[in-house]
Amino acid sequence: MQNTATLGTLNDQVIATDFLIAAKNGIKSYAMAITEASTPEVRDTLKQHLNDAIQLHEQISEYMVNKGYYHPSNVQEQLRIDMQAAQMALQAGNLQ
Template sequence: MSYDRKSINEIKRPMNSDYLELENADGMPGLVDSTVALDFLIAAKTGIRNLAFALTEIEDSEARAIITSLLNEQIDLHTEISDMMMQKGWFHPYNVKEQFKLDQISAKTSLRIAGLELFPGDTSRLGTFATPNY
C-alpha cells in the first residue's frame, strides 16, 4: 500500500463531506490508523497516571509489588507506541510546528465528521449516474 510511504500531512487534509464517493476514500487507512494509534497512546498515558496514583494510596505490599510491575509494563508500552508513532510521522514531539499543523488538520477533520449525516436512511447513489431504467 502506498499510504505508509507518504507522510501523514500529505494524507491528512480537510476531508470531503461526500464519504460515499470512492475517490474521497484515498488515504483513509492512514487516517484511521493514526487516529487509533493516538487513542492507544492516550490510553497508555492515562494508565500510567492511574497506576502511579494507586501506588500513592496503597500500602499492602503484595498489591504494591503487582502494581509496580504493571506500571513498568505500561511505561514500556507507552515508549513503544510513541516511538512507533514518531517513526511513522503520526506524532512530532520534537517538531512543534509540524505537530500543531497536524492538530489543526485533525481538528478540522473532526468537525467535518461531526457535521456528517453518518447513517443516512438511503445510501443509494442512483441518480448520480445515467440510469435509463429509473
C-alpha cells in the first residue's frame, strides 16, 4: 500500500505538471491569436496576455525544478521522474 506522503507528492507533481502544460498551451494560443488579430489594439492586448503567460510558465517551471519534479536540461533524469510518476499513478489506480 502507498504511504500518504508518496501519494501527496504525486498529487502535487501531477497538479504542477498539468498547470505547466496548460501554461504552455496558453502561450501557443496567444501567439497564434496575435497572428490572426485584425487591429493593433487587439494585438497589443494579446501580447500583454502572452507576456503574462510566459511569466506564469517561468514561475511554474521554477517551482517544479525546486521541488525536483522537472528537469528541463537533463532528459535522462526527466525520463526517470516521468516513469516513476507513471508507475505511482498505475499503483494508485490499482488501490481503488
